[in-house]
Each structure stands twice: as structure tokens, then as C-alpha cells.
Amino acid sequence: MSPYRRAKREDAFKPSKKELSVSIGSVDDSFESLQTMCNDKANELIKSVELESGEEMQVVFWTEDFPELIGIANIAKNDAGLMTYSMDYSQTTL
Secondary structure: OOOOOOOOOOOOEOOOOOEEEEEOOOOOOOHHHHHHHHHHHHHHHHHHEOOOOOOEEEEEEEOOOOOOEEEEEEEEEOOOOOEEEEEEOOOOOO
């Protein structure tokens, strides 16, 4: 066995739970703006979250100033090893 080990990515993290909560934006922002912020953050997260194939997690997005639910992202690693996400805004409280 080789004495060399592959360095672990410093920006990668394994979620301790299957759910993560993110505060973003303000209740005064337009819903379209909040959706853009959520999509941008979800794109960042899929680059840094480590999941096993077939494993999923939920990311719940809230407004920062007064906690209102914006939407929920479902992040998963498919069988091909690609990280994907889908956003669900149907439960928003805005």
C-alpha cells in the first residue's frame, strides 16, 4: 500500500443530519430575488456536501430578518455519482 494519502478537501463537509437550515435574504426582497439567492446557495452547497450514492438531504431556506420559509432544496447524489438538487417553493410562508 502506498504511504501517500489523498488530501481531504478542506471545503467539503459531511452533514451530521439529513437536514440543513440556511438563512438568506429579507422579507422585503421580491420572491424572484429570493428564489435566485436560494438557487445560488444550493449550487454552492452541492459542490461542498459529501453524500453517498443514493443518499439525500434537505436544505430549508428561511429569510434572515423575520424567519419566513422560502423553500426547500432536496440534494442528492445519483447512481452516476453526480450531485443534483431540486427546489420546492410550494410550502413557502411568504
